[in-house]
Amino acid sequence: MTAAPEAGLVGGSSNDPTSGGAISAHSHAGQAVSVRFATDGEISRWDELILQNPDEGTVYRGRANIDAMELQGAAPVYLIVDGCAVTAFKVGVPLVGALWVLFGPPVRDVRELISSARAVAAFAARQGEITAVRVRTQLKANPDDAEMLRAEGLVRVPTWLDDSTVIVDLTGSQQDVWARFKKRARKSIRRAEREGVVVDRVAATDDNCRVLYEMLDATSGGRFKIPGLASTTAVFQRYESTGHGQLFLARHCGEVVVGAFVAMLGTTALYLGAGSVRKLPGDPTLCGLGDSRAAYALQWDIMGWAREHGCARYDLDGTPSSATIGDPAHPRHGVGQFKTAFSDEITDYLGAYQIAVHPRRAWLLRQLEICAQRIDSSPQLNRVRRRPVRPNPDHVWLHRKFTQSHRRGS
Template sequence: MLSGSGTAAAAAVARLANSTEVANWDALCAANPGGGEVWSGDAYLRVKCAEGRYRQHRVIVDRAGENPIAVGVLAKRVPLLGEWWHLPAGPAGEDASRVLETAAAVATLARSRGAFMLKIEPRTGPDSRTAIHAAGYRDTVRIIPNPSTILVDVSGSEADVFKRIGKKARNSITRAARDGIVVTRVAATEEHCAALFGLLQETAEGRFVLRAESYYRAFWQTFEAADAGQIFLAHRADEAGQLQLVAGAFAMGLGAKTTYKDGASVRAKTAYGASHALQWEVIRWANERGAVLHDLCGAPPSDRVDDTDHPLHGVGQFKRSFAPEIIDYAGAFDLPLKPWAFAFWVKLGDRLARRLSLAIRKDPYY
């Protein structure tokens, strides 16, 4: 039985959010099981529509005897096929069966509006994969950048948080302060956005694809305007006493959870501990916002944590100095809603859309 079937969805019904619900969208997301995901929040949906050529749907799933679930949907229309719907880091649910119940309701709504495919990336564990596959979903490439991640407990006082992070991180933070590294929270001005993007370019150097600078600037400024994001810059004085930029980061938050999204440092290793000091300031910001969890957003899967060939090995070692445990999620999945359209998309459409987006728009499709 497919997740989109009427029987599976009987206990839950999806509908488009009304104007009052749209106006209070982030609060509804934060009330979801698990505390909500910034990837389904207002700022993320708006910036992806403005800069990523998506459409958005804000969906409420009403559940008998249970609190409703707010589901952020990003969609793209494909000529002749219809829309595909993506639920970034979702849908939410108390467990895998509730996640599938919510997804089934959204699938019914999506099909009624002509969609040919539903993409989900639930925050359930790998042990839920069997149930997800049994519901008709097929493995696909992830869009949200943290299929495995590290979560830092940032509850309590700042002193409590500092005691909980790893000894290596504490030592690096202390040394960075002793060496004169200063981390500041700055506004997302043109100048500061350009500085952070420059660091991202230096770090990338062909190792990963960057979007256009205008995309990042719009992203950071949209989140800042919504009081949902912050840029951090780290400086150190050179021999002449002039402050030099050595690292930068951007973090975002929704409800009781914050997420580290973008970060980079200069390639020259002249500022030991700068990245730790930078992340510590992000964690302090998270704690001040009242967050209880900070998502370091990306790590090798737990079964490859010691694999030096994994592209995220170094990043993972750095992040594990704050908290050792790696959290693995189930993955990303597609549910066919129109079999013929889905078959065409898998065989040719997806590949063609990716190539055309890079060739014509110089921007990733997803």
């Protein structure tokens, strides 16, 4: 689940198309890239516009997720970049100003990304208080593209989205989907059936949301950030009210042992949030599902629901990268092994990049962010704090190579 920054760090936004005026910048091919705020009419049919984009959009760009982020204190910014709808959020940061964080733009290659990022940065500069713009596209990871971005002055940064995932192909018959699983997934689903695991599709009532949240909170154990109970409940209920979300609870021997919430946009379903019982109270590192294989049964039922709703893809939302999937020391190694049982292919995205609007403030922002994240992932400090957090080798933005662009001031 995407957790927004604390409300106290978030600034306001404007979606008046006349505010700041439209702006154009030239692409690598010499063509102008236009940027403006969306009109009220465009915002009213935002999901429709998102699905018309070249990359078909994602759940995170849709109105239900925007509303969910607002509930957590984020401020949405609706942009039209070169004719495409782009979902963004404005984030205020003490001392250094504000950021625009874009879930997009829906570009086709890295050259388009550079041109669009520059155009958005120029537009943001006219708004008066934006320090930097961050872009997170659906472009796949490519070392040459990453090098070009650095050469053009963009720097690698973290974002709210995972940069590697497993996407399950739901096309064809149910048997076709089943046949594409690894043997261990098929065996585990059959084992769950023998164990009497039952998966229920339940309403997102306050009580059911609390059941899932308590497992999610126990699974987190401080290892990753999640919204509070009230925000989580509101998010689930918002998705459910649109008809684009479903809460699942799986029981073994009559007790709820694992649950998940799944959202959808267009033909893509997203594993939005999940949790399971723990083996030992207070220890998030040890799963308490035992030999029931309930988590596999849960996923199989989720895929059935997604297919019933016309989805062709199921995004399991977050794994180690393809380069680190085999590393047993990776803090998400177990997650990766579980998810790749349903599809062998890991999708690695190019990741998020920052372009400076005010270079000195943008540089200061990155240094503060890097310092805070290095402290947070320090094995020595986490032992003192008794936090079961290990360094993540996929957090490449903490590596010196990625913290600087080839141009100064980014």
